[in-house]
Amino acid sequence: MSSYKLDYLDQLESESIHIMREVAGQFEKPALLFSGGKDSITLVQLALKAFRPGKIPFPLVHIDTGHNFPEAIAYRDKIVEELGVKLIVRYVEDTIKSRGLKEPVGKFASRNALQAYTLLDTIEEFGFDACIGGARRDEEKARAKERIFSVRDEFGAWDPKLQRPELWNLYNGKIHKGENVRVFPISNWVELDVWNYIKREGVELPSIYFAHDREVLVHGEHLVAVSPFIRVDEGDEIVTKRVRYRTVGDMTCTAAVESTASSIDDIVSEINITMISERGETRIDDQVSEAAMEDRKKNGYF
Amino acid sequence: MHMDLLRFITAGSVDDGKSTLIGRLLYDTGSIKVDQLAAIQKQSKNKGEGEIDLALFTDGLRAEREQGITIDVAYKYFNTDKRKFIIADAPGHIQYTRNMVTGASNSDLIIILVDARLGVIEQTRRHSIIASLLQIPHVVVAINKMDMVSYSADVFANILIEYNKIAEQLGLKDIKFIPISALKGDNIVQPSTNMPWYEGETLIDILENVDVIHDINLTHARFPVQYVIRPQSDDLHDYRGYAGKIISGTYKKGEKVVVLPECIPSTIKAVEVNGVEVDEAFAPQSAVIRLTDNIDINRGNVLAKPETMPKTEQEIQAMLCWMDSRPLVPGNKYLLQLHSKRVRCVVREIHHKLDVNTLEKQTGITEAGLNDIVLVSLKTASPVVFDGYKELRANGGAILIDETAHSTVAGCMLQ
Known part of the structure; x- marks a missing residue:
């Protein structure tokens, strides 16, 4: 303590805790969007630290597509119980039925884009004025332009041309009724920062982040887990490989990577030397068009 | 090993090679992955350009790609063994003063790009004035496109003399000059073999070694x-x-x-x-x-702490950068936010407008428009605890929020 020096992870952590506390200080009904992936797990860790010895003063919200990895759901339920935090789950399946939404079809029919409808309904149901999310600016081009406090209209829409300027570390969360702010406390973290932080803090992760044997469908450069949610056609190449997940999304659109990494140390070493970006290696849904994320965000996606 | 953090802003326009410089920094530090490179190669081909266009790494939104412009501040990240870097990529055109002020507010360092063929121009002055207003502690003047002036030591020396006049006028401290070619990679990460006359550091050396620890005030507790x-x-x-x-x-x-x-x-x-x-x-x-x-x-x-007290006042003078399309008119009321404090305030008077190209003070102003920088008097509804921005940057920056639209309409440097 005598040197008054912080390393980069301490600085990032302090910034994120400051943002968490701004949410608690500025909003009436915030929520933390939790998927069971490493980024939202990091958010929970930061929220715990921000409010200690008190409890996290907002619930976790999971927008469940029904296409989850069972390991991620098991992990979710376990930490909710351990931490004694409130969990709200809303199902995309229910929104599809109640709103008569059209399910996407195809080989890897993903409900990813439909999540936005369930999210907006959930925001309305509980009157959430702020939703904390684990998006990072290094993930994707449209996200690089996102503010830390991102104001959305009542349709959840993001207007990149009308963003509030964010100066110093001052966040303006003032909104009108019906509007909502998406808050991204780990905006300034890159993938490796998250892994290094998880390593440093000794945070537990769902088992699918570590190498395991899995039956996968070889789809171009991607390995997609065989599950009831994807269509296996005749002639598809199905193999069992030693894989791990670099990100955790839906089973329909998240690809596995070949790996023998069985510990966080191994993973950090692998990520350190990887030649392929996180989204490029793991997300099938971003490959559709150059502006896929930009379009989804304009439609209320996080 | 202790690895710390540096936030910097790059100021310049597309024409100065700003996007190419950022692309070069990311590329030469190995921060661009093969799939991202492949995507850029495909786009370069689509646009009918032969070589990889490094500038495409910083393009974000489709609207920008279509129009070939940058409409907002984007953040980019890379790291070396010594530091993690956060780049605020702000557009340099005149109408975007607001974005540059935003990006500059958090920066420890600014890279001001000068086109070696043009030398010090109006835009260079503007960026330097903003750097000085926002009190960015470290300035790097990167003289780019040296390859287009035959890597001439004289061109570099003359620009240095020209720029030092501005620096003196603005009172900028800690300035470093570096001749580069972002396109060819000279003096970015690799020392240039084309400019043996330059014996200074490469750009990445400067970024890795600039001392930011001492920029943090450890005496005035807030x-x-x-x-x-x-x-x-x-x-x-x-x-x-x-x-x-x-x-x-x-x-x-x-x-x-x-x-x-x-x-x-x-x-x-x-x-x-x-x-x-x-x-x-x-x-x-x-x-x-x-x-x-x-x-x-x-x-x-x-x-x-009792021995190092901040100011606690209701009548405050502030330099502000107006960021809203509706003008600021004296008498208007806003919310002033400084850290966790929000208080109503009224803008009583506009004393003058600062010409960001010439530093001239224009008096007799009746209103301020988008991108104007003006000195105003504010009166707040209750006392505000603050420091002069020049004395303690961390406790002198505030924003104004429109009371009904709720938008952020100004960045204020309190005095």
Whole structure:
């Protein structure tokens, strides 16, 4: 303590805790969007630290597509119980039925884009004025332009041309009724920062982040887990490989990577030397068009 | 190994090669992955360009790609073994003063790009004036496109002389000059073999080694309370912790503090970081402070120390950058936000407008428009705890919020 020096992870952590506390200080009904992936797990860790010895003063919200990895759901339920935090789950399946939404079809029919409808309904149901999310600016081009406090209209829409300027570390969360702010406390973290932080803090992760044997469908450069949610056609190449997940999304659109990494140390070493970006290696849904994320965000996606 | 963090902004326009420079930094530090490179190669081909266009790495939105412009501040990240870097990529055109001010507000360093063929131009002055207004501690003047002036030492020397005139006028400190070619990669990460006459550091050396630790003020303690932690559980029945981020100074158990703006003295009972009690915490740590006295403290209060008190005033002068399309007219009321404090205020008078190209002060102004920088007098509804921006940057920057539209309409440097 005598040197008054912080390393980069301490600085990032302090910034994120400051943002968490701004949410608690500025909003009436915030929520933390939790998927069971490493980024939202990091958010929970930061929220715990921000409010200690008190409890996290907002619930976790999971927008469940029904296409989850069972390991991620098991992990979710376990930490909710351990931490004694409130969990709200809303199902995309229910929104599809109640709103008569059209399910996407195809080989890897993903409900990813439909999540936005369930999210907006959930925001309305509980009157959430702020939703904390684990998006990072290094993930994707449209996200690089996102503010830390991102104001959305009542349709959840993001207007990149009308963003509030964010100066110093001052966040303006003032909104009108019906509007909502998406808050991204780990905006300034890159993938490796998250892994290094998880390593440093000794945070537990769902088992699918570590190498395991899995039956996968070889789809171009991607390995997609065989599950009831994807269509296996005749002639598809199905193999069992030693894989791990670099990100955790839906089973329909998240690809596995070949790996023998069985510990966080191994993973950090692998990520350190990887030649392929996180989204490029793991997300099938971003490959559709150059502006896929930009379009989804304009439609209320996080 | 200790790895720290540097935030910097690049100022310049597309024509100066700013995007190419950022692309080059990312590329030469190995921060661009093969799939991202492949995507850029495909786009370069689509646009009918032969070589890889490094500038495409910084293009974000489709709207920008279609129009070939940058409409907002984008953030880019890379790291070396020594540091993590956060780049605020702000457009350099005149209509985007607001974006540059935004990007500059958080930056430890600014790279001002000068086109070697053009030398010091109006835009260079504008960017330097903004750097000085925002008190960016370190300035790097990167003279780009040296390849297009035959890597001439004379061209570099002349620009240096020209620029030093501006620096002197603005009182800019810690300026470094470097001749580069972002396109060819000279002096970015690799020392240039084309300019043996330049014996200074490469750009990445400068970025890795600039001393930012001493930019943090550790003498004037400022702790704005963001949130009060009261677990009210059985075992923590009387616990009352003030959560906030130390923006400057240090806080130690047993030290005397003053709760502002009420000016109530107290003593620190405990300092906690991440839920663990520590002897001392310091800027920029997030912490929880507990006091020996039971005082009514809320979000917006500031804990300072009696020997280094901030100002507590209601009549404040501020340089502000207007960021809204609707003009600022004296008499208008806004919310002023400084850290966790929000207070109503009225803009009483516009004293002058600063010409960001010439530094001339234009008086007799009746209103301020988008991208104008003006000196104003504000009156707040209750006392505000602050420091002059020039004296303590971390506690002198505020924003104005429109009371009904709720948008952020100005960035203020309080005086």
